Amino acid sequence: MKRTFSNVASYLKPYGHLAVYAVSLLAFYAFIRILGVAVYHDVIDMAEVPRLFFNGMRVDISGLGYILALPVLLAFIRCVSPKSVGIPVLIAERLYLLLLGILVIFMELCTLPFMEEYACRPNRIFLEYLLYPSEVTGLLLKGHLAAVVVVNLLMIFVFIFLLRCLKKIEYVKVPVKSTVFAVFILVGGLTFVAARSSFDHRPFNLAKASFSTNQIVNALVANSGYSLASSVKSMLAEKSVSYKMLQEDEIISIIRDDTGFDYSVATDKQPTLNSLVASEKGARKNIVIILEESLGAEYVGYLNGSNLTPNLDKIYSEGWGFINMYSTGTRSVRGIEAVTAGFTPTVNTSTVKREKAQKNFFNVASVLKKNGYHSSFIYGGESHFDNMRAFFLGNDYTQVIDLNDFSNPMYVGSWGASDEDLFNKALEHFDEMNSKGQPFYSLVFTSSNHDPFDIVESFAGKVRNRETAVRYADYALGKFYEEVKSRPYFKDTVFLVIADHDSRAWGNELIPVKHFHIPAVFFGGGIEHKSEFHVVSQIDVPKTLLSLAGISATVPTVGYDLTNLPSGFDGRAILQFYNNFAYLKDDGTLVMVLPDEKVSFCKYDFENRSVSDGMVNEKLEKTALAYALLGEIAYRRGFFLMK
Structure with missing residues (x-):
């Protein structure tokens, strides 16, 4: 043995x-x-x-x-x-x-x-x-x-x-x-x-x-x-996660019924094409998007946040502010694809980095190019990061301005030139365009409010944390706001301040909804003060900007023109968090679309920013599924390819 x-x-x-x-x-x-x-x-x-x-x-x-x-x-x-x-x-x-x-x-x-x-x-x-x-x-x-x-x-x-x-x-x-x-x-x-x-x-x-x-x-x-x-x-x-499935025709039908747009221009190859008729009937305006890095609503006093943003609060008090704007995701490139193209999120990486979206991909610049605009991306860091430079230059942006184009910046941190330097460069560019009589569109992307919060020493002192970085980002924005108001082109330009996402999507929920809540406010261009309380999404930005600027177009995005909402509009937002999706409505109804063909029905309390169990709604389940599946189908089928 x-x-x-x-x-x-x-x-x-x-x-x-x-x-x-x-x-x-x-x-x-x-x-x-x-x-x-x-x-x-x-x-x-x-x-x-x-x-x-x-x-x-x-x-x-x-x-x-x-x-x-x-x-x-x-x-x-x-x-x-x-x-x-x-x-x-x-x-x-x-x-x-x-x-x-x-x-x-x-x-x-x-x-x-x-x-x-x-x-x-x-x-x-x-x-x-x-x-x-x-x-x-x-x-x-x-x-x-x-x-x-x-x-x-x-x-x-x-x-x-x-x-x-x-x-x-x-x-x-x-x-x-x-x-x-x-x-x-x-x-x-x-x-x-x-x-x-x-x-x-x-x-x-x-x-x-x-x-x-x-x-x-x-x-x-x-x-x-x-x-x-x-x-x-x-x-x-690069495959879709296993969700409950709908046939492609059914997805398109649900989206069309839900939005109610004019789809008479749609084709078999581009079934989401719809007609945008601009609400602004006067002279066409310039467009400037200020994309604020990691600025969640939790920091914004006007949105019942931590009172760290007095300057943004002032802009809210003077502009057209959105109380319930939600980001589509938690990454900058996700925010970029939503704000500039109105693209719904997917579980795969953003279209900013995907092969089929590197040329002829619909976005605000592609529409404006046909109307004689000069389009630019202005960033204080290295624009190659996250493939931003290649994406923008391949999709009708005329110019990319990044750290290499800054002369003697006041302060350069881990992520590039300070927000003050960035806004100074942006003003310099706007002044140049205006002096030439050139209509322009610019996407200005800040970076100071980013870990490790490497901001101007004279402002930060010995304290370098999230709160100090938010205060500095707001300070730089406030300086820009006061300066640009004195420019002759201010009245001829539509400005939007919006965050790409919150600082951290933190929480124990499958989808931490409160950390998708972001600020968004339009100003300039004859825009009067008012507040909008509907739940809206970053994907609504492109149509709204074009409409405010007086540009009518044929577009593939299923976002809304927020200047011309249909009667009885019931707000909605589409959120993506890793492999989970959520569809949020005005009344707090929250449908979560999860892997392995799971769907969860919840209720979101906007006041307490908490999630509880909700009632089953089969119609909303299909609508939520349609939005969750749309982005990947649109990418693979080329719905956003305009040539």
């Missing part, structure tokens, strides 16, 4: 270190999860914690199954090969385990700092930021230096520890018998079962692991390596 056991043990020995490796990583995953529960205990229902850890263990085991598949194969090759082959294989195995171990542990160490900012595990956002090392380095060194130092010190320790442990793996050759192959099949089979972690038709995935209505709980269920790998897979495939 002892001899039999000894023989079996000798055949299992080549795989022993992999078992230790797996158990060690499982323990580390659990440790980070425990820390996460401790940090977020105030927003977590403790009754969900046992299931959180159980599902988390399934995620970890599944991930380890994929990680260990190659080492299991290498261990088998090593133990049945002569030394001349076995040693190189051993070295390859050690190197693989070292690199994967470092990557896994690094990602877990990054988890809590990342969750603090984005309320989720490292995902697509994490990957996209890696494309811009200079911006990310500046952000980390100026805003998160302590975390960088701690993580790097820990990683040095991890590297040394793993190196010493992996050196102990020895070349062991066992007699080539049928038992060797039987053990390999057993170990390989267990690895396969672990990776699949399900006997269902489809293998285990993060959608199956998610069980809570609390996004923090679902984030902690995952591990960061698995989350990142899922994002890579999604980016490579």
